[in-house]
Amino acid sequence: MTKPSSHGFVRLFHTRWFYIVNVLLILVVGFSFVREMIHSHDIAEQIQALQKQSQSLQTQHLAIGDLKTAVQTESYAEREARLKLGLKKPGESLVILRNEQTGTGANTESSKNQQADDGVQANVAQKPLANSSKWWYYFFNKQAYRDAQSL
Numbered sequence: 001m002t003k004p005s006s007h008g009f010v011r012l013f014h015t016r017w018f019y020i021v022n023v024l025l026i027l028v029v030g031f032s033f034v035r036e037m038i039h040s041h042d043i044a045e046q047i048q049a050l051q052k053q054s055q056s057l058q059t060q061h062l063a064i065g066d067l068k069t070a071v072q073t074e075s076y077a078e079r080e081a082r083l084k085l086g087l088k089k090p091g092e093s094l095v096i097l098r099n100e101q102t103g104t105g106a107n108t109e110s111s112k113n114q115q116a117d118d119g120v121q122a123n124v125a126q127k128p129l130a131n132s133s134k135w136w137y138y139f140f141n142k143q144a145y146r147d148a149q150s151l
Contacts, residue, residue: 099128099149 012018070076081087088094129137129148137145
């Protein structure tokens with residue numbers, strides 16, 4: 001013989017309400033699962049962004065440390081004192097080079113060179129050279145450097 005309670009339990013599985021409740025439970029659990037997956041993905045992205053930021057801050061820290069050691073050297077302090085404060089060592093003399101032409105002939109040799117170059121430059125209109133070109137000429141072509149200085 002079959003038990004009447006087991007027949008009622010089987011009948012419970014075949015009811016419409018049982019299926020509706022199960023579908024609703026599956027939807028709620030599925031919705032919660034998807035929401036947690038999205039939240040977990042967002043946290044993983046934030047972790048990656050913070051790791052990148054940490055790496056960039058570490059490189060900045062190293063650069064600042066290098067700058068700190070460079071600033072603490074005696075040569076840096078001397079260079080800054082020379083440039084910003086105009087200090088010099090005993091026995092040194094200050095030389096200021098200007099790229100402008102003056103009306104008075106203070107230096108006769110430069111005025112002679114100026115007069116010789118004026119005749120050549122009158123025929124050819126030249127643009128002033130960039131500083132990088134002047135440095136190149138200074139190290140590798142002294143004559144071109146002197147010609148560039150006269151511009």
